Amino acid sequence: MKRRAVLRLAAAGGALLFAGGAGLALQPGRRREPREPLRALTPRAFATLAAAADRLCPGGDRLPSAWDLRVPEKVDATLDRLDPAAAAEVVNALRLLENGLPGLLLHGRPRAFTALAPEAQDAALEAWRTSRFATLRTAHKALASLASAAYWSDPATFAYVGYPGPPRFPS
C-alpha cells in the first residue's frame, strides 16, 4: 500500500476515532496526563507517547519506569526546541500510532494504542519496527530514539548501567 494512501486512510480513521464515531469501537484505556503544561504535544499525543515510552523503557526491579523519570515531559520539551517541521513529524507519528488504522488495515488491529494491553502495545511497536513499510520503521526509530535518549541520560539510571558519572569540577 502506498505511503500516501496509508497516511490518508490514517487521517480519515483518526477522525472517526476521535469523534468516537461509527464503525470502530474505541474502548478508553487509562491515559496518562501531563504533570506540567504541554509545549509541543497535544494531550492525546502525550498520552500515546507516555504509553509507548513505558513499553520501550519499562524499568523493572532495579530501574525506574519511563513515567517515573518524566520521559514524556522531557520529550515534549525536546520537541518544543526542534525545528517545528521536525517536531510535527513526530507528532504525526504519534497520531498514527494511536489511531491504529494502518494496523487495522495491515495487521487487523483496530484499537487505539493507549487502549491496548501492554503485551499488545509491545506487539504493535514491534510490528512498526519490523514493518515492510519504511515510513513505519522510521516512525518507530524516531519514537524509540527520543524515549531512549531521555531515559538513559537520566542519572537515576547510572547505577544500573554501572556508570559512576562524569568527573566533578569544583564550582
Next chain:
Amino acid sequence: MISGAGDLQQDVDVSCDVCVIGSGAGGAVLAAGLAEQGLSVVILEEGGHHTSKQFRKLDEAWAYPALYQERGTRATADLAITVLQGRSVGGGTTVNWTTCFRTPDRILEHWRRVHGLELTPEELAPHFEAVEARLGIATWDAVPPNENNAKLARAADRLGWTWERTRRNVRGCANSGYCGFGCPFDAKQAMGLTYVPDAVAAGAAVYADTRAERIEVDGDRVVAVHGRVMDPERDRAGAVRIVVRPKVAVVAGGAINSPALLLRSGIADGPVGRRTFLHPVVAVSGVYPEPVHGWYGAPQSVYSHEFVDRGAEEYGFFLEHAPVHPMLAAVSLPMGGAVQQQAMGALASTSSMIALHVDGLLPGDEGGTVSVRRDGRPRLDYPVPERLQRAYRFSHGVMARAHLAAGATQVATLHSPPRLLASEADLPLLDDARYGALEVAMFSAHQMGGCAMGPDPTTSVVRRDLRHHRVANLFVVDGSVLPTALGVNPSETIYGLAHRARGAVGAAV
C-alpha cells in the same frame, strides 16, 4: 568580538571584505588568516558560543542538543543513519574525538587520476605543518590507550593486523574521555580555543547564534548574505535579521549545510548536494570479563588501516573505537524493552568497536544527496546498496573476530535483536543477518562532499582554488569540497585545505 543572541537585539547591516559562513575546521582556519592579512572579516555561526565553563556540565542531555546539528537529531531522511555533526563556535571541532590525519597519498592520487584534480602532498605539506604546529597535532602516546581502545590493539597484535597510535590535536590532555561533550579542560585544540580567538584578536567579528539563510547573488556576483539570529535554545530563527555585504563570501558550513545553503540561494550549478559521503559506520560490541568503562579515557587512541583498501570492487573500512556514554549507547539500541535494558546493564564491561566505510572511491558509488525541503531544512538521502551491505557483513565478521581475539566473552551486534556470539563457531550468525537501512544501526561522524572541487563545472562545484566555477566572489572552504571520502578522519584535511585557501580568498578581495 563574539556576539551571541543575547547581544543581537536589533537588525544588523554590515559591510566587510570577507563574510565567512561557519566557524568550524574550514571557516575558522581561513578567517584567522584573512584577518591577520588585515582584511575585515565577519563570521556568521549558526551554533552557540560555548566554552569549557559550560562543557563542565558533562551532561549528554545538555551537550547533544546544545553542540550538535539539529539539536542532536540530525539523520538521513529515513533515520537509518544517525549523523553526528557539530554545531557551535568551532563547528564540529568542539565535539570531535580529536583524531588527525593528513590526506592520504593514495586519496590524492585517486583524485588526480579519476577526478582530474591536481593536488599533491608536496603542495599541501606546508599547510599541514602550519596547522599541526598551531593545534599541537602529534602522536598521542604518553598515556596508554583506555581499556576500550586497548581491545583493538590487543586483537590486532593477536591476529597480525597493523595498528598505530592516533595523532590528536591536544595539549595537556587530561585523558578524561569527554571530547564529545566539549573539552572541559581546554586541552582539545578546537577552533574555539585556537583559530577563532586568533581571528577575533586580528579584528574579525563573530556573530554566533546566527544562521545564514540565503546568499544574494546579482548575475555572477555575491552582493549580500542574509541571516537570522536564532533562538539560542531552539532550532528556530528569531526576529532579528542580519545582512552582510562582503566583497567575497565564503561558505564553510560543512557538508550537508553548505550544499543546502547554495541550493536555498538558487546557486545550483553543477552537482550541488550530490556525492555526499558519510564514512558510514557500523559497530560491534564486545562484553568482557573485566570492566572496560568505555566512558573514561581518551575516546580514540588507536586505529587500524588493515582493511582500508580492499581493491577496486569492495568498500574498504578503517577500525577505531567509539566512547560508550549511556545516552549514545542507548540510542544505538532502538528496539527498547528488555533487550535494550540487558545491553545497557552490561555497559560497564562493554567495548564498542566501529568500522568506518570508505565511500566515494568505487566506480558507481555516488554516496548520498543533500536537497532542501520546502521549509528550507536540509534533507539527506543516503542509500545502502547491496555492495555496502556486503561490506557491512564483512566488517562485522572482522570486528567479531577482533573482540573474540581480545578476550570478549560475548560479542553483540546492533541488530534488533542483537546477534550474540560466544565463539568463532557462532560467526555464521553474522552471515544470515541483514545489513540494510533500519536493519542494523548505522552512524556517521564524518560528513564530506556535496560541493566537490574539480576542473569541470559539470562534475564539480568549485575549482581547485575552492572558488565557485561561476560566481567569481564565492568560495567554499570546508569538508563539502572533498570529491570522495578520505578513508581517514577528515579534520586535518579540512584545516590544511582552509590554510591553503587563505591565499586565493585573500587575493580575490
